[in-house]
Amino acid sequence: METPRRVEHQLTDKGYVPVYTTAVIEQPWASYAPADHAVWATLFRRQRELLVDRAAPEFVENQERLGMSPDAIPRFDELNQMLRRATGWELIGVEGLLPELTFFEHLAHRRFPVTWWIRRTDQLDYISEPDLFHDLFGHVPLLMNPVFADYMQAYGAGGVKASRLGGEALVNLTRLYWYTVEFGLIRSSAGLRIYGAGILSSKGESIHCLESPSPNRIGFDLERVMRTRYRIDTYQKTYFVIDDYLQLFEATRPDFTPLYARLAGQPSIPAGEVLAADRVIQRGNGEGWLADGDV
Numbered sequence: 193m194e195t196p197r198r199v200e201h202q203l204t205d206k207g208y209v210p211v212y213t214t215a216v217i218e219q220p221w222a223s224y225a226p227a228d229h230a231v232w233a234t235l236f237r238r239q240r241e242l243l244v245d246r247a248a249p250e251f252v253e254n255q256e257r258l259g260m261s262p263d264a265i266p267r268f269d270e271l272n273q274m275l276r277r278a279t280g281w282e283l284i285g286v287e288g289l290l291p292e293l294t295f296f297e298h299l300a301h302r303r304f305p306v307t308w309w310i311r312r313t314d315q316l317d318y319i320s321e322p323d324l325f326h327d328l329f330g331h332v333p334l335l336m337n338p339v340f341a342d343y344m345q346a347y348g349a350g351g352v353k354a355s356r357l358g359g360e361a362l363v364n365l366t367r368l369y370w371y372t373v374e375f376g377l378i379r380s381s382a383g384l385r386i387y388g389a390g391i392l393s394s395k396g397e398s399i400h401c402l403e404s405p406s407p408n409r410i411g412f413d414l415e416r417v418m419r420t421r422y423r424i425d426t427y428q429k430t431y432f433v434i435d436d437y438l439q440l441f442e443a444t445r446p447d448f449t450p451l452y453a454r455l456a457g458q459p460s461i462p463a464g465e466v467l468a469a470d471r472v473i474q475r476g477n478g479e480g481w482l483a484d485g486d487v
């Protein structure tokens with residue numbers, strides 16, 4: 193078997209540009225070098241230690257159920273046996289970032305794309321695009337949760353629809369993904385916990401999002417989230433907190449078509465702004481925030 197390509201962003205005269213790829217590939221497990229397994233082991237141990245008391249309990253439980261361990265990079269086909277039985281999801285191997293519509297179509301069919309390659313040793317703390325550690329460690333455990341699994345599929349179907357609608361629909365929908373699937377917090381009996389994969393795969397943000405006085409922590413509100421810009425180059429200025437996954441699923445059940453039309457007439461909200469109508473759990477002090485750069 194030929195080893196698939198490792199598709200990363202490219203440095204051009206216009207700066208870093210993302211490169212998209214659509215191939216679905218078989219995980220070239222035998223081609224991982226000892227250094228790749230070592231990166232997995234280091235990151236796995238480091239995050240698990242940080243996350244036992246910071247991640248949503250169902251994240252940790254399901255990661256264990258899946259048999260993920262520091263011993264070796266997991267095999268997609270072994271995880272798939274568990275996943276298919278639990279929620280009907282399966283992992284598919286990809287070479288890098290997918291075009292948006294391709295990504296939505298996979299989700300709508302309960303296929304979760306996982307980048308086959310893992311970051312290098314000099315990228316342990318930060319990498320600007322998804323790799324195997326982010327995709328597998330961060331996203332896959334919650335696909336074992338039935339309600340979250342349904343939310344992800346519904347999101348994919350919603351994305352296919354939003355792509356057809358055009359206009360700002362995709363911008364609104366992407367913000368929802370960002371503030372839930374990637375950077376969401378959830379209430380638990382023991383206090384706030386992390387369920388967003390962008391946080392779960394980051395050492396710095398796992399601590400920052402719960403312990404720093406800097407960011408806002410605000411109760412989830414669908415329209416509010418869909419209007420809120422975000423940061424891709426620094427920690428988030430605001431985290432939105434759900435009560436449980438059912439809240440997310442129910443809030444997003446209605447047809448978004450009229451919602452997109454309503455949102456089109458409203459200004460976007462800067463990432464760090466707090467509104468009078470917000471259910472503020474904790475108001476951030478804004479320490480260390482950069483003035484511009486929201487997307």
Ligand code: PHE
Pocket residue numbers: 343346347349350351353354368444445446447448449
């Ligand atoms: N109900 C949404 C729509 O009609 C679909 C969706 C579900 C979007 C879940 C996001 C999350 O577009």
Ligand code: CO
Pocket residue numbers: 322326327331374389390
């Ligand atoms: Co992600």
